[in-house]
Amino acid sequence: MTILNVIQEQNIISIVSAEKNCPASLLREKGLEAKVFPHLFPDGKNTYDDNTRDQIK
């Protein structure tokens, strides 16, 4: 109960991490999906823009 009380007494912090930033271009920027989902692309490789994808037929 004490832990809950301590949590309830805390002030709620609000953050705005992407405020007033210009949107990134979907076509020009490379490896965009790796930047958006770092938990799915932990090494930041094998994205759609990689040259190895050209081999797909």
Place this chain on the structure above:
Amino acid sequence: MKQILMTFFLLSTLKTIRRMSPIIDETRIHTRSFINSMIDQFGFDPCHRVLSKGNIPTRSVLLNNLIGGKLPDEIRILNDLERHLIAIRLPFMKMISLPKGGQKGFKGPVVFVPSEVQNTVNSLPRPPNKSAVIRLKLKRNLNYRGWYKYQMICPDRAHDALRILQKINQNYNEIEIDDDNYDYFQWDEHLINFTNADCNDGW
């Protein structure tokens, strides 16, 4: 879709089988029997013509480098809001619920906005207990009363995940974290000494 996924799965398993037994010449026979058993079991033929010649199909996961990297535990345990905190770009899209099946889809354009990860993560409060959680609201604008996400997060988990990402991900090279495994028991002494010295100089 299910068939495609099953094909990818099959190809990866075939390749591993081959890698595990490079000396044996009967690999081709093995794969052939494996494919036949799959045809009996599932009723379809995964790239039989190519595989029976001993080649890797062009659509395979291995040839196109589509296998995902190993996910570290520090990133796997993050919750929804903490994953938002460590992402460099934030996607904004209009979500709709599809008519059947309870799935979600999105409609219209998607916008990717750069997020200031370094400032955000460095400005999070650092509670003395490393496993402590704080309540956090992610907003679109500081002036708005409403929020996009409101959750309990553990700031130390976000720090740990960023430290791991700095090592393995090229996109995180420029990001710097202020504290490296901070220890408040040492920092207290440091701060006390610093303030004392400061006061003595001033007086």
